[in-house]
Amino acid sequence: MPEDSEDIATATAAGERPDAYTDAHTDAPPETPEAVPGLAAADSLFARLRHACWPEWHAYLDHPFVRRMADGSLRQECFRHYMGQDYLFLIHFARAYALGVFKSESLEDMRRMGAGMAAILDEMGLHVRYCQSWGLSPEDLERLPESKATMAYTRYVLERGLAGDLLDLVVALSPCIIGYAEIGARLIDGIDDDHPYGAWIREYGGAGYRQVARDAVETMDRLMVERGGPGRMPGLVDTFRQATRLEADFWQMGLTLAD
Numbered sequence: 001m002p003e004d005s006e007d008i009a010t011a012t013a014a015g016e017r018p019d020a021y022t023d024a025h026t027d028a029p030p031e032t033p034e035a036v037p038g039l040a041a042a043d044s045l046f047a048r049l050r051h052a053c054w055p056e057w058h059a060y061l062d063h064p065f066v067r068r069m070a071d072g073s074l075r076q077e078c079f080r081h082y083m084g085q086d087y088l089f090l091i092h093f094a095r096a097y098a099l100g101v102f103k104s105e106s107l108e109d110m111r112r113m114g115a116g117m118a119a120i121l122d123e124m125g126l127h128v129r130y131c132q133s134w135g136l137s138p139e140d141l142e143r144l145p146e147s148k149a150t151m152a153y154t155r156y157v158l159e160r161g162l163a164g165d166l167l168d169l170v171v172a173l174s175p176c177i178i179g180y181a182e183i184g185a186r187l188i189d190g191i192d193d194d195h196p197y198g199a200w201i202r203e204y205g206g207a208g209y210r211q212v213a214r215d216a217v218e219t220m221d222r223l224m225v226e227r228g229g230p231g232r233m234p235g236l237v238d239t240f241r242q243a244t245r246l247e248a249d250f251w252q253m254g255l256t257l258a259d
């Protein structure tokens, strides 16, 4: 993948690339680069959280695991470890959406959360296909020992939802849902048909998945209007930042084969 593969995440409204973007550990640049064109308005809750947590967000999106997946140099062993753990991760995320049904106060929210749970259970098809090609059955996957990174991330999200309201839960889920659309959009540009991680990239880089992310942005805004207030922001920023850090740790777990 060429160096300029970062373009999709770096295009600002003015089409310029802020210098600060090149360093994962700088403070948020004065104007955070737009995620995926048309994904989230600058004043959306998601864009504000992303801006507030820019160093963590950039470290998640530009993690070496992602870079190596993009240029095809990621060792298959690392990808396998990641996919196996991601299967366990998805089981808990389906539970988090089920919790979202419980925390809903309207039928509309209940339907959305229920549909999110169903979408996750479908997403597992990608994992099952990959793992079958490596000789692993869904039962083998379910029996894998859970890594600490998987446990930390999934239980953190569940705890935010249990302790808080639907807005807290949806914010805790958002780095996962929207971040993968941003990564997919960056990686899909010009990939070859025989790219070793092409199926993964096409799953998250496609228009269908981008719509899932757009819906999540919209839901966050609606819940912020219904339940939010200026007093909610510090807590929501904290949740978004922690979930984003746990996403980066999840890549790191794959890269280092951590248990």
Ligand SMILES: Cc1ncc(C[n+]2csc(CCO)c2C)c(N)n1
Residues within 6 Å of the ligand: 086, 089, 090, 093, 116, 119, 120, 123, 175, 176, 177, 180, 247, 250
């Ligand atoms: C570590 C990790 N983070 C995010 C996703 C992506 N993801 C998880 S649930 C969901 C929404 C419904 O499909 C999406 C896109 C993943 N698979 N693994």
